[in-house]
Amino acid sequence: MSSESKSIDDKMEKNSNEKTEDDHIEEEKVEELTEKKESPWKDSLKRKWYRFSQNPLSLVGLSIAIITIFLTLFGEYISPHPEHAFYYSNYQDAFIEPFQTMEYPFGTDEYGRDVLTRTIFGFRYAMTMVVVVLTLSVPTGVTAGLVAGYHKDTWVDTLIMRIADVFIAVPPLVLALSITAMVDPGPMYAMLAVSLMWWTWYTRIVYNNVSSLVNEEFIKSAEIMGDSKLHIMFSEILPNCTGAILTKATLDVGWVIIVGASLSFVGLGAQAPTPDLGTMVANGADWMPGRWWVAIFPAIAISFIILGFNLLGDGIQDAFEEGS
Numbered sequence: 115m116s117s118e119s120k121s122i123d124d125k126m127e128k129n130s131n132e133k134t135e136d137d138h139i140e141e142e143k144v145e146e147l148t149e150k151k152e153s154p155w156k157d158s159l160k161r162k163w164y165r166f167s168q169n170p171l172s173l174v175g176l177s178i179a180i181i182t183i184f185l186t187l188f189g190e191y192i193s194p195h196p197e198h199a200f201y202y203s204n205y206q207d208a209f210i211e212p213f214q215t216m217e218y219p220f221g222t223d224e225y226g227r228d229v230l231t232r233t234i235f236g237f238r239y240a241m242t243m244v245v246v247v248l249t250l251s252v253p254t255g256v257t258a259g260l261v262a263g264y265h266k267d268t269w270v271d272t273l274i275m276r277i278a279d280v281f282i283a284v285p286p287l288v289l290a291l292s293i294t295a296m297v298d299p300g301p302m303y304a305m306l307a308v309s310l311m312w313w314t315w316y317t318r319i320v321y322n323n324v325s326s327l328v329n330e331e332f333i334k335s336a337e338i339m340g341d342s343k344l345h346i347m348f349s350e351i352l353p354n355c356t357g358a359i360l361t362k363a364t365l366d367v368g369w370v371i372i373v374g375a376s377l378s379f380v381g382l383g384a385q386a387p388t389p390d391l392g393t394m395v396a397n398g399a400d401w402m403p404g405r406w407w408v409a410i411f412p413a414i415a416i417s418f419i420i421l422g423f424n425l426l427g428d429g430i431q432d433a434f435e436e437g438s
Contacts, residue, residue: 162433172429178422186241189234194218198227199235199389212407221407223398229407233415236391239384240419243305243374244367250309252363255316256355260347262317263324275321278314286311287373294382301384304377308370319362323355357434364427368420375416391416 166172190196194217204226212221212229220230262274281289286308293307327333328351336346371391377383378392386393391412398409 165435166429166433169429169432171425172432175422175425175427175429178418179426182237182241182419182422185234185237189238193228193231193234195228195231196235198231200387202227202387209401209405209408212411220411223408224401224405229411232389232394233391233411235389236394236412236415237419239301239388239390240371240374240416243301243308244370246305247309247312247370248363248366250306251312252316252359255313256320256352256359258313259317259320260324260352263321264328264343264347264351266325266328274317278317281311281314282318284311286369287376290373290377291380291382294377299382299385301388301390304374304383307377308373312366312370315366316359316362319358320355323358324351327351327354357430361427361431361434364423364430367423367427371416371419 185192190199193199202225207218207222207226208224210218210222210226213219214221218228218230220228220233222228223232258274258278262271265271289311290304290307293310294303297303324347333346333350336350341350374383375390375392375395378390379396381396384390384393386397394412395409395416398405398407398412401408
């Protein structure tokens with residue numbers, strides 16, 4: 115009996131060891147499958163970052179974008195005279211020339227306000243307009259483009275794209291000027307006016323991308339599997355449009371700032387004493403050329419932001435090129 119029980123125990127122990135080994139093998143397989151699922155995204159991102167980092171101008175654009183965001187978020191704490199950003203006047207310090215004193219390195223304006231401080235605060239208002247406009251227009255335009263592209267050659271496609279064509283036919287600045295002229299001048303109305311006509315460009319870009327993807331095999335397979343239209347549009351098609359959307363949004367930062375500054379320049383955007391870059395250029399133009407610094411430094415700030423995000427957009431476009 116003892117020998118039989120011993121043999122039974124040995125068999126049970128052997129089976130237990132085999133099960134343990136099988137469990138380890140299964141766990142290793144699961145880990146391998148998980149790594150395989152994650153690796154395509156990781157590899158794709160690595161390849162994109164490598165291409166992006168190989169272009170020195172892209173890195174310059176990224177650096178400028180980081181500086182711009184930093185000034186936007188922390189300008190209040192690093193500006194030399196934050197009290198000069200709004201209602202402030204000291205006529206004894208009016209029109210101090212730049213680089214004459216460390217207290218006012220960019221000089222002062224007609225009210226004795228520090229031009230450097232107001233320029234730094236101007237970054238905040240410029241980027242606020244960018245965030246509001248893109249937050250409103252990108253989701254609207256992308257959704258409209260997805261729906262129209264997926265339902266191509268139907269009445270849905272015709273309705274959405276004809277509405278978009280009407281807005282695209284009118285120059286953006288003219289449309290924004292027309293809208294803001296009908297209401298009280300102010301930054302909020304300027305943001306809404308720009309947003310109202312900006313979504314159409316994303317609709318057109320996404321529509322063109324979806325039109326080329328809607329007949330691909332992976333879309334047909336998803337339809338055969340019974341996936342919903344929302345799942346196909348937002349989970350299957352939208353990821354393939356990410357590169358075009360990111361590139362467009364990055365390049366649009368400069369264009370939104372130009373339109374916003376133009377509205378402020380003609381008095382339909384932010385009103386004094388708000389430290390808006392366009393308003394500062396408009397006010398400083400009255401003192402040109404003798405008091406050139408009042409307008410030139412805000413204008414340089416506008417050019418700085420536009421240059422940086424354009425270079426960043428070009429780098430993103432190269433990184434997301436086909437074959438990635």
